[in-house]
Each structure stands twice: as structure tokens, then as C-alpha cells.
Amino acid sequence: MADTVQLDVEDDVATVTVDRPDSLNALNVETLEALDDAIEEAEDADARALVLTGAGEKAFVAGADISYMAEMDVQEAEEYADLGHSVANAIESFPAPAIACINGYAFGGGMELALACDLRVASERAVLGQTEIDLGIIPGWGATQRLPRLVDDETARRLVYFGDRLDATDAHEEGLVGEVLAHDELREYVDELAAELAAQPATALQAAKEAINQSHETTLEAGLDFERRTWAGLFGSHDQREGMAAFLEDRDPKFE
Template identity: 40%
Template sequence: MSTVTFELYNDEIGILTLNRPEAANSFSKQLMKDFNDQLDQIEMNDQLRALVITAEGEKAFCAGADLKERSGMSEEEVVQTVGQIGRLVTRVERLSIPTIAAINGAAFGGGLELTLGCDIRIASKKAKMGLTETSLAIIPGAGGTQRLARLIGLASAKYYILTAQRFDSIEGKDIGLIQEVVDPADLKERAISLASDIASNGPVGVQMAKKAIDQGFDHDIDTGLSIERKCYLNTIPTKDRLEALEAFKEKRKPRFEGK
């Protein structure tokens, strides 16, 4: 059985699930291979409009690196494996469609770093998380030092990374990392509901909005506005834009095709 599964909720929404609950859904070499294989298929599916990323079981979303596997690695192998996790997170981050991390349980180290590569994060009330690498005498190496600071601010990122502080989903929401906290039984349903909200909007507009935000964020305001304008111009010649105007005139819901 694959350690990462993918299913279609409908033609527009996909659900990718880490499926290694007996090992806290940790990043083994096999899981990373299976994850990348699933991303190959997701990237080729031009019908998808949103992706939910979650995990099997109630205890763990992803505990990070598989420390049992790593204990038998050479220094060079450890560096290579961390690089693979980092590239995987970047690949998720660069998907053209929006991604929602539905954090069902513990998300530590690389597991939390995976959620940082997603566009939206919602979490179970029982979830615990943290970038705890300094307690293992290392640092977050799959993008955590960079993405956490961009999401919650420099001082807060230093606080959580340097102390290896663990926190719950409520605290995660308070610091702006988690957008919603829900009952465990409602997590998947709520993630699908958010994905449905996204999928109901114009696909080209959604993708261009994500691109404008991501590419403009680290630039000065003038450069960011220039990026926004280029992305906006990509939406003008689309059939969906004209359909939205027609639907408004006819007082009906638009039927977007992503064209």
C-alpha cells in the first residue's frame, strides 16, 4: 500500500493523504517517493482547482523526519534526505492551485514545514506542533527558518525556533499561523468546504491571485504592484471573466471553465 494516497472528492477538489500512521506519518524515503509520484499526477490534472493535504489517523499529521531511518544514515545521507524534504515542500508551495493543510494531529519539524508550504492551514483542536529541531542539535532545514518568519514575523519565528517551543492549534491561530481551529471530527469536512469555496471562483483568477501574492511578497511595493498588474492582465482575455459579467447581469451563479 502506498504511504501517500490521492483521491478526488470531485473533479475539482483533490485530497492527498499521508498514510503511514504506524510511524506518525513521518518522512521516510518511501513516503517522499510516493508523495512525489502523487504530485506528478496532480500537476498533470488540469481540472483540479484546489488540493487538501492531510494525514491518516488522529494522532499525527506528520512527525517530521523518520528518526529511526535517519539514525542509520551517514552525514552525507542525512544532508541529502533533508534536501529532499525541502524540495518536496517547495514543490507543494509552487503548485499552481491553492493548497489547504488539514492538520489532524502532531506536526513537528518537517511535518510543520510541509504545512508552511501550503496556502491555508486549518487544524484540529487536538493538534500540537512546533519546529523543534534545535532540541535535537540541528535547525529546521526544509524551509522552516524562512517560511515561518514570513508567516508570523521575525521575532515570533525566532522565539519558537530558538526555544524549540511546542504549541497547540489555539496558540497557532493566535500567532497567525493557523487560519481555523475545528473539532477533530469536522476537520476533513471543513477543509473540503474551504476547497469548495475556492473551486467555485474563477480558476484563472484564483491562480493569478496566488501567483501575485507569492511572487510579490518579498519585493518592494512598486515591484509587487507591477507583478500584480501582469497577473491581472492574464485574467482579462478569459471566457470566465465574460461569463462572470453575464452571470451578474442575469442574476445567476457563474459557470466557470478555467478558460
């Protein structure tokens, strides 16, 4: 894994940090590949929560590497898009909740990685935007599909068509982020949130994530059937037995 990405696993929480603060954590090929590797390592470590953030005080991820993209042809662009999609899909399919700790600028591909997370928590200093239209292109790492699923259709279209940049308060009002924190409180809060998720029953939490993700990919009827089968499949697991026994015995559960 390149030194442009740092992975820390502690108490079942994996924190992946894009570490290019001098470039506002922009994503070049090396960094994208390192992100892919870090997420795979976090999964291999059986992390029960994943936190994605950026190094420094200014940026989460300010976007893709424009200097690299400027001279790409169609085939090179497709390969670059494939790499961005690989990282975003790895976050979305990670077998535990992923939290975007948005500590600053989140533009273009950076916002797309945040969209792939389950939860988004932003610093009051954060600014978000799908700014690709200013470069004569469109989002290429998932925003045209994930953004309308998160906010209403017209809001998504406006954000993509105009490339508007939203401060943290406006992003919260539009539903792009779930919470906004004072900048110096953000990391501690996200760490506490991740620890709380890591303490949840992992099998049930993974099943919940898979079921919710399924709602974006299929019909309501098929999604309900998936939920029913997934719910039933948890019965007989240690965490189901322990959780219900603890409730009936009026004590705290001890999940695996």
C-alpha cells in the same frame, strides 16, 4: 507511488494523505518520494484544490524519520534536504490553493509541509512545533524562510530557537493556522472549504496565488508590477468575461 501515501481526486479536489499512522506519519525517503509523485499526479489531473492530511487520529505528520537521519553524513543530509524542499516547493507552487488539514501532531518537517500550504486548518487536538533544535539541528525544509513570512520575526525565532510546541488555540493566536475546528468536524469542514475553492474561477485563483507568492520573493515595486501585469492578463479569458457578464446580468457565473 508507494502505499505510504494515498491520492484521491474527486470533484476537482485532490486529497493527499500520508498513510503511516503507526509511525505518526513520519516522513522517510520512500514517503517523501511518494508525496512528490502524488502532488505531480494531482497537478496532471488538473485538480482545482489540494488537501494535505495524515492518516489516523493522532498525527498530521509528526516529522522526518529520525532513525534514518541519525547516521547521515553531510552529503546524505543535503540530499535528504533536497527531497524535503522538493515536496514543500511542489505544494507551494501547486497551480491551485493547497489546504493543510492538520488533524494531530505537526512537528518538524510536518509543520514545514503545512507552512508550504496556502491555508492551514487545525483540529482542536492538533499540536504544532519546529522541534528540530531538540535534535541538535535546525529546520531544513523551509521553515527558517517561510515561518517569518507567516508570523512576526520574533515569534518565528522563538519557535525555532526553543522548539516550543503550540496547541491549536495558541497556534491560531500566533497566526500559524487560520481556523481551529472540533476534531470530529475538521474533515467535513476542510472538504467543504476545498469544494468552495474548486468552484472558483481556476485561472484567476492560480493568478492570485502566484501574485501573493511573488510578494515573498521580490521587492514591493516588482511585486506590484507583477500584480498589474497578471491582473491585465486575465482580461479576455472565459472566466473574466463570464464573471463580469453574470454580475451585470444579476445571475450566478458559470466558470470553466
